[in-house]
Amino acid sequence: MCLAIPIRVDALLPDDMARVTLDGVSxxxxxxxxxxxxxxxxxxxxxxxxxxxLDPDEAEETLALMREAAMLAPLAMAP
Amino acid sequence: MSATRxxxxxxxxxxxxxxxxxxxxGRASAQLIEEIFRAxxxxxxxxxxxxxxxxxxxxxxxxxxxxGYVVSPLFFPGGDIGSLAVHGTINDVAMAGARRLHLAxxxxxxxxxxxxxxxxxxxxxxxxxxxxxxxxxxxxxxxVERGKGDGVFITTTGLGLVPPGxxxxxxxxxxxxxxxxxxxxxxxxxxxxxKRANLGFETDILSDSAALHGLVAAMVCVxxxxxxxxxxxTRGGLAAALNEIAQQSGxxxxxxxxxxxxxxxxxxxxxxxGLDPLYVASEGRLxxxxxxxxxxxxxxxxxxxPLGRDAARIGEVVADxxxxxxxxxxxGGGRIVDWLAxxxxxxxx
Amino acid sequence: MKHIDEYRxxxxxxxxxxxxxxxxxxxxxxxxxxxxxxxxxxxxRYGIEDLLPANVQMVHGPGCPVCVxxxxxxxxxxxxxxxxxxxxxxxxxxxxxxxxxTGTHPYESIAAEFAKPVVVAGFEPLDVVHAVLMLVRQINExxxxxxxxxxxxxxxxxxxxxxxxxxxxxxxxPSFEWRGLGxxxxxxxxxxxxxxxLDAERRFGIETVAAADNPGxxxxxxxxxxxxxxxxxxxxxxxxxxxxxxxxxxxxxxxxSAHWTYGRFRDRRRxxx
Numbered sequence: 001m002c003l004a005i006p007i008r009v010d011a012l013l014p015d016d017m018a019r020v021t022l023d024g025v026s027x028x029x030x031x032x033x034x035x036x037x038x039x040x041x042x043x044x045x046x047x048x049x050x051x052x053x054l055d056p057d058e059a060e061e062t063l064a065l066m067r068e069a070a071m072l073a074p075l076a077m078a079p
Numbered sequence: 080m081s082a083t084r085x086x087x088x089x090x091x092x093x094x095x096x097x098x099x100x101x102x103x104x105g106r107a108s109a110q111l112i113e114e115i116f117r118a119x120x121x122x123x124x125x126x127x128x129x130x131x132x133x134x135x136x137x138x139x140x141x142x143x144x145x146x147g148y149v150v151s152p153l154f155f156p157g158g159d160i161g162s163l164a165v166h167g168t169i170n171d172v173a174m175a176g177a178r179r180l181h182l183a184x185x186x187x188x189x190x191x192x193x194x195x196x197x198x199x200x201x202x203x204x205x206x207x208x209x210x211x212x213x214x215x216x217x218x219x220x221x222x223v224e225r226g227k228g229d230g231v232f233i234t235t236t237g238l239g240l241v242p243p244g245x246x247x248x249x250x251x252x253x254x255x256x257x258x259x260x261x262x263x264x265x266x267x268x269x270x271x272x273x274k275r276a277n278l279g280f281e282t283d284i285l286s287d288s289a290a291l292h293g294l295v296a297a298m299v300c301v302x303x304x305x306x307x308x309x310x311x312x313t314r315g316g317l318a319a320a321l322n323e324i325a326q327q328s329g330x331x332x333x334x335x336x337x338x339x340x341x342x343x344x345x346x347x348x349x350x351x352x353g354l355d356p357l358y359v360a361s362e363g364r365l366x367x368x369x370x371x372x373x374x375x376x377x378x379x380x381x382x383x384x385p386l387g388r389d390a391a392r393i394g395e396v397v398a399d400x401x402x403x404x405x406x407x408x409x410x411g412g413g414r415i416v417d418w419l420a421x422x423x424x425x426x427x428x
Numbered sequence: 429m430k431h432i433d434e435y436r437x438x439x440x441x442x443x444x445x446x447x448x449x450x451x452x453x454x455x456x457x458x459x460x461x462x463x464x465x466x467x468x469x470x471x472x473r474y475g476i477e478d479l480l481p482a483n484v485q486m487v488h489g490p491g492c493p494v495c496v497x498x499x500x501x502x503x504x505x506x507x508x509x510x511x512x513x514x515x516x517x518x519x520x521x522x523x524x525x526x527x528x529x530t531g532t533h534p535y536e537s538i539a540a541e542f543a544k545p546v547v548v549a550g551f552e553p554l555d556v557v558h559a560v561l562m563l564v565r566q567i568n569e570x571x572x573x574x575x576x577x578x579x580x581x582x583x584x585x586x587x588x589x590x591x592x593x594x595x596x597x598x599x600x601x602p603s604f605e606w607r608g609l610g611x612x613x614x615x616x617x618x619x620x621x622x623x624x625x626l627d628a629e630r631r632f633g634i635e636t637v638a639a640a641d642n643p644g645x646x647x648x649x650x651x652x653x654x655x656x657x658x659x660x661x662x663x664x665x666x667x668x669x670x671x672x673x674x675x676x677x678x679x680x681x682x683x684x685s686a687h688w689t690y691g692r693f694r695d696r697r698r699x700x701x
Contacts, residue, residue, distance in 0.1 A: 004525055005350050006431045006581065022429060023347035025282045033590045042431055044528055044581055048279070051587055052528035054431055058580040063434055066558055070443030347429060403693045410553050411438035412475020414690040420669030 006042040006054045020045065090114045095194040102188070102222025112220060115198055119205040122214035124181070132181065132216035137240055144171035145236040150428050153196065153230050156270045157285030158362075160233055161200035163428060165207035165215075166288045166362060167313065168237040173292040174309045174365065176247050176299050177239030182208060184218040184235050189228035200231065211290040213237075244304060251307040252328035256396040257374035259367045261294060261381055262389040263287070264317050265345040267428070268359035272352065280351055284344050289363030294386045298367065301380040305373035311365045313428050316358040318416045320366050321404045331399025334406040334416065340389045358419050360428055368396060431580075435552030441479060444557045449481035451564055456483060459516060460563050461653055463489035464523035465681025466551045472690035474553040484560060487517055487653035488683035490606075517653065519563040521556065522548035524578050529594075531586025535574045543572045550578040597623065642666065647674035650683055657687040658695040664688070 007020040007027075016032040020043060031037045031050045042054035090110060100107035117125060124132040148164040158166075165182065172179050184204065188197065208215055215235075266287035273282045291311065298306065308328075310320040317339070325332050341349075341356045349356045363386060369377050374392055381387030394406075404416045452458060462468060468488045471477060477486055522535055527548045535546040545566035549559030559577045566573065576582055597620060604616035619627040628634060645667070646660040657663050657676065667673040669685055676684035 005429070007351075008430070022351065023343040024284075025280055025344055025347045025351060027280045027351065033587060033593065035589070044525060046525060051525065051590060052581045054581050055579075059431060062558075062577075062580050066440060066444060066554055069447050069558065069561055070440050343429075350429065350432070401693070401696075405693055408474050409438055410436060410474040410476075411442055412478040413693070414473060414475050415693045417689055417692075420689070 004044055004046050006044050009037060009039050009041045009043060012037065012039060018043070018050070090194060092194045092198050097188050097190060097192040097194065097197065097222055099190055099222050099224065102220055108220065112218075115194070115201050116215075116218060116220075119198070119201040120208070120215045120218075121205070122216060124214065124216040125218075130217075132183075134181070134216075139243065140241040142172055142175040142177045142239045142241055143236065144168055144175075144239075145234060146171060148233045148235070148428060149229070150271060151229065152271070152274045153200070155274050155286055156283075157267075158270075158288040159200055159203050160231065161203035162207040163286075163288050163362060164233040164235045165204050165211070165213075166290045167311075167428065168235040169211050169213065169290045169292055170311045170362075170365070172237040172239035173290075173295040174247070174311055175239065175241055176245040176295060176303070176306065176309070177241045178296075179211065179213045179292055180238045180240055181216045182213055182235055182237050184215050184233060186218070186220045187228055187232045187234075188220065188222050189230055190222055190225040192230055197231070200233075207290065211292060242299060242303070245299060245306070247306055247308050249308045249310070249324050249327040250329075252324050252330050252332075252368045252396045253307070254330060254396055254398040255371050256307055256368045257371050257392055258321070258332060258334070258394045258396065259369060259374065259378055259381065260317070260339065260391055260393045261291075261365045261367075261387045262363075263340045263342045263345065264312060264361050264364060265341060265349065265356040265359035267313075267362040268316070269345050269348045271360075273348070278352065280348065282344055282348055284342070284348065287361050287363040289386055291363065291365055291386060294365070294381065294384045297380050297384050297387075298377060302369055302373040302377040305370040305377075307368040307370070309365050309367045311361070313360050313362060315419045316356070316360055317366060318355075318357045318404065319419060321416065322402075322418045324368060325396075325399075325402040325404050328396070329400070329402065331397045331402055332394055332404040333397050334394035334404065336406050337409045338391050338393045340391055357416055362428060366393075371395075432552065435550065435554040436474075437554060441476075441554055441557050444554070444561060445479040445481070448484060448557070448561050448564055451561070451568065452481060452483055453568060458484045458518050458564055458567060459487055459653075460484070460519050460521055460560060461487040461489040461517045462521040462549075462556075464521075464526065465679060465686075466524060467521055467549065467556060468683055468686045469681045470551050470553055470556055472686035475690070476553055476556055479557065480560065484564065486521075486560075488650070488657075488686070489517075489520075489653055490651040517544065518567050519545040519547070519572075521559050521563070522546045522574075524549060524551045524555070524582070527576075527578065527582045527586065529587050529590045532574050532576050532582060532584050533586070539572050539574045545572045545575070547575045547577050548582055550581070596620075642673045645674045647676045647684075650676050657684040658692065660684070664692070 007022045009018045010021045011019040013019060016030055017028055018031045018037060019026055019028050029045050029048050029050055034050050034053060043050040044052040101111045146167050148160050150160050150163055153160045169179050266284055270284050270286040272278055273280060308324055312320040321332050345356060378390050378392060381390035406414055406416050408414060471486055532548050539546045545563055547559040547562045549555045555577060562575050562577055598617040599620050600614045601616045601618050603611050603613050605611050624630050644662045646655055649655040650657055650660060662673050663684060667677050669688055672678040676682035679685060
């Protein structure tokens with residue numbers, strides 16, 4: 001399945017592994033497909049492998065773009 | 080079987096294993112029952128040593144409920160198959176608003192099962208029963224050959240007495256009635272799943288397995304005549320419970336996702352596993368359908384009870400000849416909360 | 429949950445949907461196809477179609493249970509190879525996590541060849557709504573570019589280490605038959621020769637036996653966006669998640685399965701069990 005969520009790295013482990021934790025739930029995953037992973041990074045995990053790293057600046061910019069798009073709506077709008 | 084002490088060595092609980100003779104009805108069976116089950120359950124009816132328990136029945140309407148427990152693993156964070164078997168059947172009786180009277184327990188044990196584990200399970204059942212003010216008054220033990228059973232399976236049957244004036248049934252929901260949930264859903268399912276090796280995640284979540292008779296008594300006290308039906312969302316989760324009620328009442332239901340309490344850790348585990356919390360089992364929660372005028376006082380009474388601190392109104396019953404359970408998502412759109420198709424995860428309770 | 433909950437904000441979604449409504453050209457109809465099951469699932473689960481204006485519609489294209497998307501399928505989503513009716517799709521919502529591996533670059537030839545915009549979108553509901561807005565803007569401006577809405581996780585080149593791992597192990601097959609779509613060239617992969625001893629197909633001499641679909645199965649039409657799930661004669665009668673007849677119902681992300689699980693309350697006129 002395609003569905004996955006970005007999760008925070010809270011520890012680097014030997015053999016290209018890392019521990020990721022979301023709201024107290026932890027998993028050990030492989031970071032062999034990514035270079036240069038650090039504690040605090042948010043990773044996209046599929047079947048136990050990290051495929052991509054989330055860029056927090058780009059995430060902020062995404063939300064800014066969304067908010068900008070939302071503000072263009074007329075002030076009086078139906079819920 | 081008389082109360083005379085059998086002249087045999089005591090069971091070696093620490094190292095001993097169940098063998099076929101323990102289920103054969105002979106001396107070994109008797110010793111097992113005496114030293115494991117009667118030792119832990121210890122009550123006058125059971126101690127008589129009869130094949131059945133005889134007792135006077137108070138006047139009124141009785142309920143009887145039975146359930147099999149096949150949970151895997153047997154021991155999980157917050158409970159085990161034993162406590163689950165006691166809580167689960169007490170709850171089924173409680174869902175009728177009934178005061179629990181007695182429990183019976185049947186065991187099917189696999190040859191080779193450690194006596195130490197059996198004792199732990201029996202001890203856990205005894206504690207759960209004592210805390211709920213009920214006794215396990217009769218039981219049965221069978222042993223199957225190695226490989227023909229998975230450790231132990233337990234069936235419990237409960238008897239209860241319904242207070243006068245109370246008539247709860249799944250076909251009584253009417254449009255306008257309110258749906259009240261007693262607390263966060265999905266803790267039990269996630270706790271059990273966290274111990275399944277192949278799922279590979281760790282968490283501190285504990286099963287919510289608990290006896291609900293006290294909460295139910297508080298609810299009946301404030302809103303008895305206004306209560307239509309109560310269900311505990313076990314297998315299939317809240318979705319199954321609500322769909323059952325909708326189907327049997329010939330009504331629909333409209334839920335508000337934002338009102339349904341889910342712990343952040345449970346939500347996170349569900350995200351990681353690709354599960355919907357609405358389908359994950361709870362073993363110490365209930366959903367009640369109540370007439371609208373009694374909803375607020377019912378929620379207040381539930382929140383005053385330790386097992387109902389997070390009680391919330393989650394939706395209402397609506398007219399719908401197709402009996403859909405619909406939900407307004409936190410996002411603002413609409414979806415149905417359908418029956419679970421297939422098996423989400425086996426051996427949850 | 430950080431980086432998740434922010435993209436599920438209903439108020440922001442409704443505001444963005446209002447912007448979409450304002451920016452669509454009155455009288456103009458917009459049809460966008462998502463071809464990744466994760467999007468089909470998100471659209472159904474969050475009820476996103478309820479938020480979009482009436483003149484913007486989502487067409488649920490071929491998904492894939494195992495996230496392998498052949499480019500050839502997109503061809504088929506635009507033209508019926510038998511020469512039959514074509515669905516006029518104005519643009520595409522491109523897959524999210526597949527694109528984290530492949531990058532957005534493979535979609536550039538599709539956008540150019542068919543002159544249809546592709547917006548790669550995340551799986552959270554706000555990502556989908558945002559992508560729809562970006563598609564509407566492209567249509568209005570007469571553009572057909574590949575845009576990356578999911579740029580917080582997806583880049584143009586993708587994950588080169590993962591791509592190299594794929595290239596080391598797999599190679600394209602000359603052709604492959606896809607349910608509902610027929611034979612498509614260079615649309616599927618197989619293990620390279622050096623791994624032939626691990627390849628079940630070769631080791632056990634497995635040959636594909638063409639299995640006849642139920643004659644009433646309309647997966648092909650649904651996959652191509654020509655029919656909605658509820659319009660298939662088998663939907664809700666012979667075909668359900670417990671007794672699936674075709675791929676759209678087998679996969680939890682298929683259009684029919686998603687509609688069954690989340691959306692069939694909208695088929696009020698039809699009798700469903």
